[in-house]
Amino acid sequence: MYALLPRPSLAPAAGTLALLVASLACAPAAHAQQTPSREPTTREYAREIQKQMKQVEEPDCTNRQIVRLFKSWVGVVLIALVVVPLVIPFKVAIWFLSRMTATTDPEKLALSDPWACAHLARQKANGEAPPAEGP
Numbered sequence: 824m825y826a827l828l829p830r831p832s833l834a835p836a837a838g839t840l841a842l843l844v845a846s847l848a849c850a851p852a853a854h855a856q857q858t859p860s861r862e863p864t865t866r867e868y869a870r871e872i873q874k875q876m877k878q879v880e881e882p883d884c885t886n887r888q889i890v891r892l893f894k895s896w897v898g899v900v901l902i903a904l905v906v907v908p909l910v911i912p913f914k915v916a917i918w919f920l921s922r923m924t925a926t927t928d929p930e931k932l933a934l935s936d937p938w939a940c941a942h943l944a945r946q947k948a949n950g951e952a953p954p955a956e957g958p
Contacts, residue, residue, distance in 0.1 A: 876890055876894070
């Protein structure tokens with residue numbers, strides 16, 4: 824008995840090949856992006872922004888008010904971004920330093936209070952001894 828071997832079918836391979844050829848033919852050509860020769864400077868960015876702002880201001884009066892408001896807020900934001908990171912650590916450092924150098928001596932603390940100072944002065948003038956501290 825002879826076994827019949829199945830004939831290899833070219834249809835699945837031909838379909839896959841046709842799909843591959845169609846996708847390659849229809850795909851757009853990929854182009855490499857051209858990198859600029861150098862990075863633009865901050866001054867060039869500022870000039871570009873100024874140029875764009877003037878273009879927006881010219882045609883319409885309502886845009887002029889919006890642009891002026893935007894310019895004023897940009898200044899406030901820039902000041903906040905520069906000042907806040909400098910002020911907050913400074914304030915924390917001053918607070919920490921004052922906490923570390925604060926006195927814990929009760930007599931020195933009492934001398935900073937005007938009422939306690941006056942009371943101690945009266946006691947010394949009358950010849951009375953200050954109250955004894957607890958055990």
